[in-house]
Amino acid sequence: MDNEKKNGINAFGLAALIVSSAIGTGIFGLPSQLAQVAAPGPALLAWLVCGIGVLALVLSLNNLAKKRPDIDSGLFGYAKAACGPLGEFMSGWTYWISAWIGNLAFATFLMSAIGNFIGIFKGGQNIASIIAAIVFLWILTFFVNNGVESANFVNTIVTICKVIPLFVFIVLVAMSFKLGVFTAHFWTNFASNVKATGVNGSVYGQIKNSMMSIMWVFIGIEGASVLSSRAKSQKAASQATIIGFISLVVIYVFSTILPYGVMSQAAIAKAAQPAMGSILEIAVGKWAAIIINLGVIISTIGSWLSWTMLPAETTRLMAKDKTLPASWGKLNKKKAPQFSLIITAVLQTLFLFSMLFTTSAYNFASTLAAAAILVSYMLVGIYQIKYSFQHKEWWQFFVGLICAGFEIMAAVLSGWQDLLLLTISFLPGFVLYYMASKEDHHRITPREKIVMAVVCILAILAIIFLFTGKISING
Template identity: 30%
Template sequence: MAANEAQAASNTAKISLLTLTMVVVGSMVGAGVFSLPRRFAQETGVAGALVAWTIAGAGMLMMAFVFQRLAVRKPALDAGVYAYAKAGFGEYTGFFSAAGYWASACVGNVTYWVLITSTLGQWIPVLGAGDTITAIVCSSAGLWLFFLLVSRGTREATSINRIVTVAKIIPILVFVLLALFVFDPAAFQANFGGADYAGSLFEQVRGTVLVTVFVFLGVEGASVYSRHARRREDVGRATVLGFLSVLAIFASVTIVSYGVMPMDEIAELQQPSMAGVLEHAVGPWGSIFVSIGLIISVLGAYLAWTLMAAEVLFVAAKDRDMPRFLSRQTARDVPVNALLLSTLLSQVVLILTYFSENAFDFALDMTAVMTLIPFLLAALYALKLRLTRETYAGSSSSTLRGDLAVAVLASIYAAFLVYAAGAGLLLISFLFYAPATILFAMTRREQQRRVFSSRELVLFAAVLLLAAAAAVGLVTGWISV
């Protein structure tokens, strides 16, 4: 009887396929979708958008499969995405991956505040596009208010998450339906090939595909819930179903916008551009409707990603990959030092947005760029495992062929993203990696080890050189933000 009751309780606690799929959807749908119309219209027309979403959909699905396979083949590496880089390519490379993933979460949090103040700027002109001094002061106040809120122990937010899920899905679906209702085939056809400023189809796709990295952040988290699945095979199914659902939502928002107004006008809209498109379609109430949903959604997402950013540092410190002071917790289990450092980095980036030509686009692009190195290293590690056949003893030929195809395609896609990002943004990322190495040095000193091995010293010298090139580029104007 006791065994039956325990089994029943275990089954009840397990997550169904539908619930697991919704978890995947919820982890990916965030603030980025509200900015898609303008970001795409700035770079491409309908044809380029369709190609970009096809490439992004296929590439990110391969990345999702990479994380799923690594979770199964290396279950002991549960310290985050960076653990794969460390296991495959050494401690300093693993540190880069951890620091980059942490920084992407912090910079991503900045996009939330810029988007909130930009949204409010439609009615409060002093906030502008989220890049005025007043906007930065208000955003900074919100940044530290959330720090105080989370540091007091606000870890469980199920009620908030329910509101957030509704708030971000309903406005998106209403937007798509209303845009279809007023759809103008003539405008859609005029926007098909792109405007004069868009360039060749390849240039349009290259300029657009980086945007998709930001909106797909969270795809790597799908495999995290594998141990909670009612059936193991549900993990793969939920990954595919959830991912395809999100891809359909994102692509729909982008494509239907081209049937509402000319792309050169969409490109000039203030963010969140989805609100501007809907206002053009149905009047002022459309903008208000989207804006309210966005603010509620973003605040809830910000709470989750604030914890995520701190958690990356905390877990790395617990695994002795970051200084031990970052592993300190309060009596309410809040990693307060990791939370503080994350908030400080977000504050610095928020101030930097004042000096950028477009605060939201700069923060969004840097979020994507800082994610590229962890993604690329994870894909290369999956490829390394397959080529060396580590963990593949006794595997069938179909498994070997399938995993090789997934690892190769994911690696090619991640490498293409690095190329698409451009030299400027990549160099700017090294302005973060160079000083962040102080944390690596502190960790080695705590363990009474040499700070760098000979190989690591060469890598550090290259990082310093690239950071110096970025600084020179910014000063001379070769690199602009």
């Protein structure tokens, strides 16, 4: 029976969390990123491919939530069911890393957007920006520490506010849309861009290069699964995932494809960031850029709030399942994992200073965060395959194959450097896993020791590559 919790988060609140988590900074610059590598036809096909892959993840999450209601730790519980305690730890650890590392990208982008109005923050990577970002992250940490569910209520309000500028953009661009401009070069990438960047101008090449940008903007679609234990019911979590997915697809596709009918692909590709503001400025006037910059600020704050909640909830679930020490899941009087929130905030504070030493803090943080979360997504697909095979549910088995296959493809396209860098995070992580295993009297199996040894060897290799310059965090 699907019992409801009196004070749980409802389907609309969870859907708002998904939309807020996924719609961050990327969507405001995505139109120009796509135009740099693809004409409208290949871009639409790339959306179709990515949409099918993400839909497979959504369907897998919903199917497993329905078939395994006893697993209330979402992504990480499915990883445990598929690969044991170490599988759950690796899924949860990479998700946690992705969440708080991604917040560094939000910090950079937020300060840069504010810099358009206040000169002292111009560029988003100076001392003033870092200090302001640190103050802001501790305010958010304090807010979430006073109750995850109350923070989600505010997040719902923020989500509504951040969607308004996107809605305005879509409506105004649609009113300026010209079919002749849209179809002028529907399948072919403009020659000057190919010569300048070396981008593969074939339809396949354009689709491949588009996917590199598209796949990252869906991160956050799993938010309802991560917070499923705080939902009013499993049904609410499943409904929220579908609502969130449909909402995101509509917003993303219209926001990135309609501009092709307003101005040439070359003009969109050269648009100043945030690209949406530049496009509207040309289409309807300068006032539009102000609206979009305000939208960027609201959107980033909303996403940052969501991703302050999610990493804390991740470590709480891992501690509950005894793959992290119990202290990481200890709740305060407001039922918030205070220890985890503080540790995460301290790490973010330290890493924010990396903005002074790299010229591409946003790109580094966002790509590493994206690479990290693929591990969690892939393990969901693997358990969907395993469970469906055991119960001879062949349609669900096929869905699981698409889910796992898509995440593996995404990992390959993202490049080996980011995945190799990710292994370094497991060096302290495995120490915590060992401590949790001792607390729980869990004997680490020979198979787990082999996996841990291989990951540690890769981590050492990554460190060597960093010092020798074969891998660069500025790349």
